Amino acid sequence: MFKSMKKPLLLALTLMIIATFSIPMFAINANATGAPATTTAPASDATTATASTTANTTSGSLLLDDQAGLLTAEEAPKVLEALQVASSESHCNIVVLTTNTGLAEGSIESYARSYYKNNIENKSETNHTVTLTVDIQSRKVNVHGFNVDGSKQTINDNEATEIREDITDDLTAGLYEDAFTKFAKEASKIAGAIDENGNLMKSSFPWLKRTLISLVIGFVLALIICFIIKSQLTSVAMQSGAADYIRPNSLNITQSRDQFLYSTVTKTAKPKSSDSGGSSRGGGGGSSTGSF
Amino acid sequence: MADVQEYKCPNCGGALNFDSGIQKMKCPFCDCEFEMDALKELDADLDKNVEDEFTWEAAGSGQWTEEETQGMKVYVCQSCGGEIVGDETMGATSCPYCDNPVVVKGSFAGDLKPDFIIPFKHDRNAAKEGLNKHLLKKFFLPKVFKDQNHIDEVKGLYVPFWLFDTDVDGQVNYEATKVRHWSDSNYDYTETSYFNVYRAGNIAFDKIPVDGSTQMPDDLMESVEPFDFNEATNFQTAYMAGYLADRYDVDDKQSINRANERVKQSTEDSFKESVVGYTTVTTKNSNIRTFNGKTSYAMYPVWILNTTYNDEKFLFAMNGQTGKFVGNLPLDKGKFALTLAGLTVGLTAIITLLQFLFY
Numbered sequence: 001m002f003k004s005m006k007k008p009l010l011l012a013l014t015l016m017i018i019a020t021f022s023i024p025m026f027a028i029n030a031n032a033t034g035a036p037a038t039t040t041a042p043a044s045d046a047t048t049a050t051a052s053t054t055a056n057t058t059s060g061s062l063l064l065d066d067q068a069g070l071l072t073a074e075e076a077p078k079v080l081e082a083l084q085v086a087s088s089e090s091h092c093n094i095v096v097l098t099t100n101t102g103l104a105e106g107s108i109e110s111y112a113r114s115y116y117k118n119n120i121e122n123k124s125e126t127n128h129t130v131t132l133t134v135d136i137q138s139r140k141v142n143v144h145g146f147n148v149d150g151s152k153q154t155i156n157d158n159e160a161t162e163i164r165e166d167i168t169d170d171l172t173a174g175l176y177e178d179a180f181t182k183f184a185k186e187a188s189k190i191a192g193a194i195d196e197n198g199n200l201m202k203s204s205f206p207w208l209k210r211t212l213i214s215l216v217i218g219f220v221l222a223l224i225i226c227f228i229i230k231s232q233l234t235s236v237a238m239q240s241g242a243a244d245y246i247r248p249n250s251l252n253i254t255q256s257r258d259q260f261l262y263s264t265v266t267k268t269a270k271p272k273s274s275d276s277g278g279s280s281r282g283g284g285g286g287s288s289t290g291s292f
Numbered sequence: 293m294a295d296v297q298e299y300k301c302p303n304c305g306g307a308l309n310f311d312s313g314i315q316k317m318k319c320p321f322c323d324c325e326f327e328m329d330a331l332k333e334l335d336a337d338l339d340k341n342v343e344d345e346f347t348w349e350a351a352g353s354g355q356w357t358e359e360e361t362q363g364m365k366v367y368v369c370q371s372c373g374g375e376i377v378g379d380e381t382m383g384a385t386s387c388p389y390c391d392n393p394v395v396v397k398g399s400f401a402g403d404l405k406p407d408f409i410i411p412f413k414h415d416r417n418a419a420k421e422g423l424n425k426h427l428l429k430k431f432f433l434p435k436v437f438k439d440q441n442h443i444d445e446v447k448g449l450y451v452p453f454w455l456f457d458t459d460v461d462g463q464v465n466y467e468a469t470k471v472r473h474w475s476d477s478n479y480d481y482t483e484t485s486y487f488n489v490y491r492a493g494n495i496a497f498d499k500i501p502v503d504g505s506t507q508m509p510d511d512l513m514e515s516v517e518p519f520d521f522n523e524a525t526n527f528q529t530a531y532m533a534g535y536l537a538d539r540y541d542v543d544d545k546q547s548i549n550r551a552n553e554r555v556k557q558s559t560e561d562s563f564k565e566s567v568v569g570y571t572t573v574t575t576k577n578s579n580i581r582t583f584n585g586k587t588s589y590a591m592y593p594v595w596i597l598n599t600t601y602n603d604e605k606f607l608f609a610m611n612g613q614t615g616k617f618v619g620n621l622p623l624d625k626g627k628f629a630l631t632l633a634g635l636t637v638g639l640t641a642i643i644t645l646l647q648f649l650f651y
Binding site: 236251261 | 324326426429431468479480481482485489498499500509512514551555558566617619620631636637
């Protein structure tokens with residue numbers, strides 16, 4: 001009985017290992033469970049920051065820095081209010097920055113980091129921060145998470161990309177108020193798992209998510225295995241051709257022509273990896289940059 | 293006045309324009325570019341795409357002699373209407389297809405006489421043993437079916453087959469692709485190059501069998517293939533002693549379509565083997581012409597076993613020449629559901645554990 005299941009079980013084991021190591025969703029909060037952090041932040045800073053956090057956040061004006069003037073006088077207060085509410089609910093600074101200086105892909109991230117260092121880090125009541133930076137000249141947009149503790153992430157790369165992609169259409173359409181308000185809500189929702197003491201509470205949610213994903217993968221694999229075993233019961237089918245009745249050595253190809261017609265090239269943006277190197281103190285969150 | 297040739301884009305079907313800047317034909321809809329020569333040849337290949345032409349010579353008109361049919365009787369199934377032929381001493385008690393009682397209709401007459409016969413090489417015991425082996429290592433087979441499976445009667449049956457010989461001229465167009473991947477710091481690139489691949493040539497087939505009985509399920513008979521025609525001999529009634537024979541009720545003309553389908557498919561597949569170096573190869577169209585087509589009539593040996601489980605009939609067949617045993621089996625639905633649930637829980641636990649260990 002078990003001999004007949006040997007092949008399907010071997011297949012299942014292979015698929016399982018592939019699934020475990022290749023499905024990016026499993027990498028949620030990878031750093032939170034002890035894997036090496038892609039960004040290193042001095043441990044002393046982390047301790048200090050964690051100890052100093054309270055339920056309050058950065059003063060309102062620092063949450064919105066519209067250097068590019070994308071928001072009208074009526075829109076700006078509404079966005080600021082949305083950012084304040086989001087920041088308060090999530091115990092995390094939800095910040096929107098706009099520029100008009102033609103920042104390239106790498107520079108836009110540096111700009112956000114620099115703003116964070118100069119205006120927020122150790123100056124606000126929590127260092128947990130998610131920034132949205134929009135450069136209207138280069139039409140680049142970046143979502144970046146900053147953390148209290150370099151070994152934990154406020155948001156990861158996938159989450160940063162998810163937020164960025166959700167607001168790209170509004171940015172493209174010039175609906176900046178909508179885009180920034182949506183950003184405030186989504187960043188607050190994702191980063192909202194930070195408790196009043198500034199500690200990340202996200203660990204429980206990803207485990208539920210992971211278990212559900214594991215269940216779905218487990219079910220699909222089990223279904224594949226069951227159908228492979230079930231196929232042993234079927235041995236009747238029409239033949240597709242008459243390969244058994246080809247006269248030996250009768251195949252003779254008299255004309256061959258292989259002709260190039262055209263080619264297509266598709267390109268897919270690489271997921272932006274999180275900050276690297278020890279220079280970005282407190283910048284260990286996920287990051288995602290794209291165009292709009 | 294010169295003819296105006298209009299080319300359509302092989303990618304999207306849009307009308308192509310000549311782009312003087314690049315000196316190529318360009319599709320205004322999908323931006324694909326094409327060399328003029330490539331398009332001309334592609335069009336020429338497509339123009340060749342005429343109807344398939346299948347030519348066959350009718351089966352021989354061999355007739356039974358009076359001596360040969362003298363001792364043969366036709367048995368008719370009261371239930372499914374199947375007609376089988378056996379000798380007078382056969383005394384067939386039940387239909388090989390549905391297991392219901394059969395009655396003797398009368399003397400046998402009217403059919404063409406087979407040209408060839410492949411005699412049985414495997415006996416009744418081998419057929420029973422074949423069934424036992426067939427039931428082994430079937431995890432989802434109901435235990436009751438395995439334990440209480442009683443095949444009351446195993447019948448050796450000569451099944452009428454029309455055999456088709458033919459030479460083939462073929463022209464096949466394939467769409468082939470080559471895929472190349474590369475990356476830079478920002479993007480992953482995938483380039484897919486499309487090719488029109490043309491192959492022309494010839495091939496020949498010998499003795500493609502097509503089941504000539506509607507009582508015998510076609511898929512069951514094709515599943516017991518292949519038969520080795522090298523072991524066939526000229527038909528003699530002596531080989532039928534102790535066995536039943538099915539009467540053909542599908543003539544060679546009606547069977548030709550199935551032979552043509554198999555010839556066309558195998559020609560495309562065989563030519564395709566010469567198309568190498570591509571990531572994918574798909575048959576686009578083919579033009580097949582058969583010639584020197586010849587049809588003959590043969591009796592092939594098949595052991596037939598049937599049983600009933602949960603009011604459902606299960607028919608098994610064993611190739612009487614090679615011993616190949618086929619037949620679909622019932623599913624133990626309860627065991628299937630339990631296994632699915634157990635595996636789901638087990639695999640979920642292992643995947644979760646692996647995540648915990650590695651992340």
